[in-house]
Amino acid sequence: MIPPSFDYHAPDTLEEASRLLLANPEAKxxxxxxxxxxxxxxxxAEPAALVDLRKIPGLSGIREDGGSLRIGAMTRxxxxxxxxxxQSRYPLLADTTRVIADPVVRNLATVxxxxxxxxxxxxxxxxxxxxxxxxxxxxxxxxxxxxxxDFFTGPFSTSLEEGxxxxxxxxxxxxxxxxxxxxxxxxxxxxxxxxxxAVQLQLDGGRISGAGVALTNVGLTAIQAGAAEAALVGSDxxxxxxxxxxxxxxxxxxxxxxxxxxxxxxxxxxxxxxHRAASSALTRAREAS
Amino acid sequence: xxxxQISVTINGEQHTREVExxxxxxxxxxxxxxxxxxxxxxxxxxxxxxxxxxxxxxxxSCTVFAVAADGAEVTTVEGLGNGGLxxxxxxxxxxxxxxxxxxxxxxxxxxxxxxxENPDPSEADIRWGISGxxxxxxxxxxxxxxxxxxxxxxxxxxDG
Ligand SMILES: Cc1cc2nc3c(=O)[nH]c(=O)nc-3n(C[C@H](O)[C@H](O)[C@H](O)COP(=O)(O)OP(=O)(O)OC[C@H]3O[C@@H](n4cnc5c(N)ncnc54)[C@H](O)[C@@H]3O)c2cc1C
Ligand code: FES
Ligand code: FES
Numbered sequence: 001m002i003p004p005s006f007d008y009h010a011p012d013t014l015e016e017a018s019r020l021l022l023a024n025p026e027a028k029x030x031x032x033x034x035x036x037x038x039x040x041x042x043x044x045a046e047p048a049a050l051v052d053l054r055k056i057p058g059l060s061g062i063r064e065d066g067g068s069l070r071i072g073a074m075t076r077x078x079x080x081x082x083x084x085x086x087q088s089r090y091p092l093l094a095d096t097t098r099v100i101a102d103p104v105v106r107n108l109a110t111v112x113x114x115x116x117x118x119x120x121x122x123x124x125x126x127x128x129x130x131x132x133x134x135x136x137x138x139x140x141x142x143x144x145x146x147x148x149x150d151f152f153t154g155p156f157s158t159s160l161e162e163g164x165x166x167x168x169x170x171x172x173x174x175x176x177x178x179x180x181x182x183x184x185x186x187x188x189x190x191x192x193x194x195x196x197x198a199v200q201l202q203l204d205g206g207r208i209s210g211a212g213v214a215l216t217n218v219g220l221t222a223i224q225a226g227a228a229e230a231a232l233v234g235s236d237x238x239x240x241x242x243x244x245x246x247x248x249x250x251x252x253x254x255x256x257x258x259x260x261x262x263x264x265x266x267x268x269x270x271x272x273x274x275h276r277a278a279s280s281a282l283t284r285a286r287e288a289s
Numbered sequence: 290x291x292x293x294q295i296s297v298t299i300n301g302e303q304h305t306r307e308v309e310x311x312x313x314x315x316x317x318x319x320x321x322x323x324x325x326x327x328x329x330x331x332x333x334x335x336x337x338x339x340x341x342x343x344x345x346x347x348x349x350s351c352t353v354f355a356v357a358a359d360g361a362e363v364t365t366v367e368g369l370g371n372g373g374l375x376x377x378x379x380x381x382x383x384x385x386x387x388x389x390x391x392x393x394x395x396x397x398x399x400x401x402x403x404x405x406e407n408p409d410p411s412e413a414d415i416r417w418g419i420s421g422x423x424x425x426x427x428x429x430x431x432x433x434x435x436x437x438x439x440x441x442x443x444x445x446x447x448d449g
Contacts (some may be wrong), residue, residue, distance in 0.1 A: 002330050005290035008310035008356050030357070037313075037352045052357055078346075102421030104337055104399060107346045108353070189420040191333060276445050278338070 007049040012164055014138045017051050022140060022163040024049045031074060031113035034105050050152065059167060060099060064084060068170040069093075073112025079108065090171065091284050092180025093202050096127040099182070112166045112268055118158050118221065121192030125152055125222035130198035130212035131171045139164035152221040155254035161239050177203035179284030183277040184216070185269050187260065189221040193217040194260045194279075195269040197249065199277040201232065203285045208232050213245065216274075218253035218266050225252035228274060237282045249274040295359040299324070300368025308355050315339045317355035318365060326366035326394045330423070337422030340395030341365050347399045347421075366394035369401065376402050376442035377435075386435030388426035396422045400436045404443060410436070 011017045011123060021027050024194065026048035030036060038044040053059060057073035062083050066158035080086050080097040084210045087094050099110035101109060101121050114124040128148040135146045151158050160166065177182045182194035202210035211232040213225040255266035299322060306332055318327050324424045327353060330338030339351040342364035369375045377397045380386065387393045396419060403410060403418040410418065415436045424432060
């Protein structure tokens with residue numbers, strides 16, 4: 001199907017991109033295009049203009065700096081897959097990237113687009129909530145940093161203001177005793193999750209001193225499961241704590257019946273996946289101690 | 290609605306055209322340039338029949354605007370062999386890696402990129418690597434054999 005007509009711009013600077021967005025209220029940013037173009041082909045999105053980020057320098061790359069892992073918004077999923085730094089030190093991120101779409105899609109899909117699109121089915125938002133990540137946005141009034149927990153305001157909506165562009169994702173730098181995992185249940189390769197669970201843990205002297213637990217595609221946005229986090233913190237990660245966390249995560253899920261399954265089924269999937277993700281995160285955190 | 294002059298190098302030859310912003314790369318390749326080896330199999334970016342190499346990397350050309358490919362190097366199935374058959378094409382021929390052939394151009398381009406990066410892939414690597422390209426006919430078994438055969442042929446070529 002043919003997308004609707006639009007004006008195309010490919011500015012060289014963030015300032016120009018932001019100016020174009022403000023001048024055209026019906027404009028949208030174009031990153032990898034792998035969510036936006038399918039929506040345009042179905043006429044679910046009909047932006048009057050597209051502002052392509054591809055020519056703006058400095059928007060992609062992966063590096064550790066100033067206590068964070070910094071990922072440029074235009075970094076492709078395949079770059080995370082091929083990054084030794086991500087694969088060796090950020091297992092939750094490595095797990096997540098591997099289950100997003102398929103290998104050909106991952107060559108173009110960007111991490112920033114995945115976060116900014118804020119589809120409840122996107123996998124990075126839950127991982128970012130579990131990591132306690134933050135997002136850097138550039139806009140007409142300069143640059144600001146937004147905590148992941150303040151970013152996802154509803155399905156396909158974020159706290160980015162008009163004219164703001166997501167430029168970087170920051171994940172707290174991995175240290176001794178940290179580890180995470182992402183567990184996704186999908187019907188087939190390339191499908192969005194029936195349900196998925198992200199867990200990030202910090203161990204201190206054999207006990208869990210910090211926990212992030214978040215859920216994909218079982219609500220209007222990715223859900224941070226605070227009660228599940230509380231069930232883990234202070235424990236030694238034994239079965240009782242994992243069971244309690246799994247129950248709490250299932251209770252935090254707010255799924256609906258659809259072609260991927262009934263709400264009850266999805267809640268059961270969340271329970272099982274939370275247990276598995278927490279158990280794997282714990283093993284990895286111990287190995288990193 | 291804007292239109293733009295773009296210049297794309299396809300199979301080594303540079304093509305300059307005026308295109309509407311909404312023109313998809315796959316339509317540019319098939320309709321503007323008449324290279325119909327690149328297929329269209331779906332409307333949802335799922336099937337991979339439209340896969341081309343965009344600056345060397347497999348990409349679904351139904352989900353790229355032609356304007357955004359301005360300045361890019363594209364390889365389609367027509368440019369895969371250089372005069373003769375590419376080892377991947379020979380692998381698919383010898384091992385019957387196709388039936389109707391609809392998925393084959395995309396499947397071969399993805400396989401070429403896979404082998405360029407990993408000359409000696411395991412069966413699991415191959416199945417993983419082609420998981421964004423769907424085949425409705427073969428059941429994949431002979432496609433896997435074809436890629437394994439291509440890997441052998443490429444090694445023979447580089448030894449010889
Ligand atoms: C077949 C298929 C299967 C898929 N399966 C999955 C899956 O299992 N899990 C998953 O998570 N995703 C999946 N996806 C989505 C894919 O990962 C998307 O590409 C991704 O969600 C969006 O990234 P993009 O770079 O393509 O963004 P685009 O499509 O270019 O943009 C998406 C939206 O985000 C906005 N945007 C993009 N970048 C920025 C920025 N820097 N600042 C502000 N706004 C921005 C755009 O304006 C647009 O509204 C799938 C896609 C396809 C085609
Ligand atoms: S035509 Fe199906 S993915 Fe492009
Ligand atoms: S050979 Fe027919 S779709 Fe693959």
